[in-house]
Amino acid sequence: MNKITRSTTTKSKLMRNLIQRRFGAKASQIRIYEVGPRDGLQNESKFVPTDIKIELINKLVAAGLKDIESASFVSPKWVKQMSDGVDVMKNLKRAPGVNYPVLMPNLKGYEIAKQCNIEEVAIFPAASEGFSQKNLNCSVEESLARFKLVVDQALTDGLRVRGYVSCIVGCPYDGPVDPKAVAKISEQLLTMGCYEVSLGDTIGVGTAGSVKKMLREVLTVAKPEQIALHFHDTYGQALSNLLAGLEFGIKTVDSSISGLGGCPYARGASGNLATEDLVYFLYGLGVNTNIDLVKLIEAGRYISNYLGKPTDSKVNRALGDRFKKQEDIVKIASCDL
Numbered sequence: 001m002n003k004i005t006r007s008t009t010t011k012s013k014l015m016r017n018l019i020q021r022r023f024g025a026k027a028s029q030i031r032i033y034e035v036g037p038r039d040g041l042q043n044e045s046k047f048v049p050t051d052i053k054i055e056l057i058n059k060l061v062a063a064g065l066k067d068i069e070s071a072s073f074v075s076p077k078w079v080k081q082m083s084d085g086v087d088v089m090k091n092l093k094r095a096p097g098v099n100y101p102v103l104m105p106n107l108k109g110y111e112i113a114k115q116c117n118i119e120e121v122a123i124f125p126a127a128s129e130g131f132s133q134k135n136l137n138c139s140v141e142e143s144l145a146r147f148k149l150v151v152d153q154a155l156t157d158g159l160r161v162r163g164y165v166s167c168i169v170g171c172p173y174d175g176p177v178d179p180k181a182v183a184k185i186s187e188q189l190l191t192m193g194c195y196e197v198s199l200g201d202t203i204g205v206g207t208a209g210s211v212k213k214m215l216r217e218v219l220t221v222a223k224p225e226q227i228a229l230h231f232h233d234t235y236g237q238a239l240s241n242l243l244a245g246l247e248f249g250i251k252t253v254d255s256s257i258s259g260l261g262g263c264p265y266a267r268g269a270s271g272n273l274a275t276e277d278l279v280y281f282l283y284g285l286g287v288n289t290n291i292d293l294v295k296l297i298e299a300g301r302y303i304s305n306y307l308g309k310p311t312d313s314k315v316n317r318a319l320g321d322r323f324k325k326q327e328d329i330v331k332i333a334s335c336d337l
């Protein structure tokens with residue numbers, strides 16, 4: 001073994017050891033939950049035709065993603081972009097081993113979604129009253145009562161249910177959010193029967209400091225393996241917030257292809273953490289995600305080109321067309337240059 005290869009191998013081993021000490025032995029099992037086809041597209045004003053939505057989902061599957069939130073069944077009067085959920089889910093050819101969850105605000109959405117052979121549903125109360133009123137047209141308490149009906153029915157039908165909590169740090173209408181309120185809703189969702197609670201920094205105001213404070217409270221009522229992190233990158237804090245969250249042993253991360261995303265009812269919100277940036281970041285930590293970054297970048301370009309705007313993923317912009325092989329990108333990310 002020559003000197004350079006030896007030093008590279010030693011560096012990789014050191015990196016793996018560091019990660020295992022810092023993030024636990026199973027850091028390599030981080031699960032990426034892709035929200036691009038739902039959260040990513042719901043905020044786009046130009047209607048994306050069903051076949052483009054389906055092609056995007058297929059490209060994400062080809063890149064290796066295993067959990068892809070594919071549609072929402074909300075009122076078409078509220079979010080027109082998502083009004084073709086039935087067509088998306090009925091025409092999508094499901095790949096084995098891939099989970100295609102869908103989001104809904106009430107039993108009506110559940111009943112429509114149920115016609116589409118779904119296996120997992122997502123519900124989305126907020127930790128703040130102001131956002132609940134704007135996004136769901138009801139109080140937090142009323143929303144929880146509606147969501148309970150969805151959960152009860154879904155569990156009776158043998159489906160899995162994921163719960164989001166929106167506005168985990170700040171609300172565009174009420175300002176700062178008390179971590180205790182986030183913990184309370186998280187606990188209620190778990191008690192209802194959600195297998196996982198995804199903590200959404202809807203407007204991306206969180207910092208590593210505020211996210212840690214919030215997580216300390218939430219983890220008094222939930223185990224790290226019941227929690228997912230969902231960061232919008234409005235203030236450029238998503239990756240540092242994620243690093244803070246990984247230190248608590250959380251192993252599921254939401255992200256959106258090309259950094260698309262945002263809620264039409266959250267003033268000032270921008271896109272989610274970009275999946276390309278997340279995968280690059282994880283490869284840099286020595287975490288093998290089994291995602292093909294070349295194909296992921298291609299998926300990001302596909303949807304950005306369709307939308308006629310540049311990608312919001314910095315990694316996609318930086319790597320672009322320069323690399324055709326996955327191993328070359330992984331080398332850059334892990335500094336094995």
Ligand SMILES: CC(C)(COP(=O)([O-])OP(=O)([O-])OC[C@H]1O[C@@H](n2cnc3c(N)ncnc32)[C@H](O)[C@@H]1OP(=O)([O-])[O-])[C@@H](O)C(=O)NCCC(=O)NCCSC(=O)C[C@@](C)(O)CC(=O)[O-]
Nearest residue numbers: 073074075078105108109124135136137164166200202263
């Ligand atoms: C909850 C409602 C429906 C209340 O809205 P409303 O106007 O109070 O409800 P309604 O019961 O009076 O219904 C109004 C109309 O919508 C119909 N309707 C009612 N429900 C459905 C349904 N499910 N599917 C299809 N149609 C539906 C209903 O039948 C009626 O039609 P009409 O009789 O007038 O012809 C509305 O506020 C809504 O749909 N909100 C959803 C808004 C949304 O999708 N926001 C984005 C997702 S949340 C998010 O992105 C955050 C997250 C999850 O990513 C995490 C994070 O980032 O923090």
